[in-house]
Amino acid sequence: MPRSDGIIVEPVPSTPYLPAAPSADLPAWLSALGLPAGVSALNATPASATAMSAGIAAASTLDAIAELVAACGLCALHKTARHSVPGAGDPRAELVCVGEAPGANEDEQGLPFVGEAGQLLTKILGAIQLTRESVYMCNVLKHRPPANRDPLPDEVTACQPFLRRQLEIVQPRVILALGRFAAQTLLGTSLSLGKLRGQVHLYRGIPVIVTYHPAALLRNEAWKRPTWDDVKLARRILDAARAHDSARDGTSDLPARDR
Ligand code: SF4
Numbered sequence: 001m002p003r004s005d006g007i008i009v010e011p012v013p014s015t016p017y018l019p020a021a022p023s024a025d026l027p028a029w030l031s032a033l034g035l036p037a038g039v040s041a042l043n044a045t046p047a048s049a050t051a052m053s054a055g056i057a058a059a060s061t062l063d064a065i066a067e068l069v070a071a072c073g074l075c076a077l078h079k080t081a082r083h084s085v086p087g088a089g090d091p092r093a094e095l096v097c098v099g100e101a102p103g104a105n106e107d108e109q110g111l112p113f114v115g116e117a118g119q120l121l122t123k124i125l126g127a128i129q130l131t132r133e134s135v136y137m138c139n140v141l142k143h144r145p146p147a148n149r150d151p152l153p154d155e156v157t158a159c160q161p162f163l164r165r166q167l168e169i170v171q172p173r174v175i176l177a178l179g180r181f182a183a184q185t186l187l188g189t190s191l192s193l194g195k196l197r198g199q200v201h202l203y204r205g206i207p208v209i210v211t212y213h214p215a216a217l218l219r220n221e222a223w224k225r226p227t228w229d230d231v232k233l234a235r236r237i238l239d240a241a242r243a244h245d246s247a248r249d250g251t252s253d254l255p256a257r258d259r
């Protein structure tokens with residue numbers, strides 16, 4: 001049944017025992033779950049890889065990345081932004097939300113996904129039993145484009161090493177790509193959001209689910225239902241990974257990182 005905020009809350013389907021860890025044989029793993037395989041960016045090394053600085057490569061914590069972002073001048077966006085917005089959340093999160101770029105509220109506070117769209121994202125995560133604090137949130141760009149214009153290709157290329165290193169540090173079980181820019185950047189594709197939704201893609205071995213950006217949901221209520229379908233898919237991946245770990249380790253179904 002739809003709630004007052006329009007999000008449809010339904011029981012998350014249980015997941016079967018998995019034949020192998022996702023990283024071992026992910027296509028077989030997805031097949032066992034009945035999940036549709038999509039784009040694999042396993043070998044899609046961004047063109048910006050050579051531009052990644054030694055500092056980014058050497059950074060071993062999200063705080064270190066944040067410091068580098070604050071000092072970054074790889075593109076012109078730092079000149080017009082009020083604050084850098086590197087990301088926020090649990091550095092050991094099982095799910096990472098990746099959006100496009102900071103907006104006005106994010107630029108003002110230096111935090112990702114605040115304001116109305118951020119509140120909606122918090123509700124969406126709550127519908128799959130995840131708190132805002134339990135996930136990690138960041139954007140492809142770490143500084144706000146003026147007047148919220150679309151990111152330019154050079155800006156995405158320049159900023160990509162930060163996102164890449166953040167995901168290496170967090171090592172989430174699932175990435176939720178919010179909007180076309182995030183999805184296309186992560187997956188190295190120009191396919192439309194409509195074509196990318198509803199499948200499990202891969203970013204360097206990590207399952208990626210593509211859905212609408214919460215700001216888009218504020219403009220179009222009709223996209224809330226497909227977004228719910230997408231986040232349920234992300235939830236299934238999380239549950240399946242936990243079940244696999246429990247079966248492998250002979251432990252409870254607590255998240256491995258919580259034990
Ligand atoms: S948007 Fe990214 S590449 Fe551009 S200045 Fe900010 S951190 Fe550097």
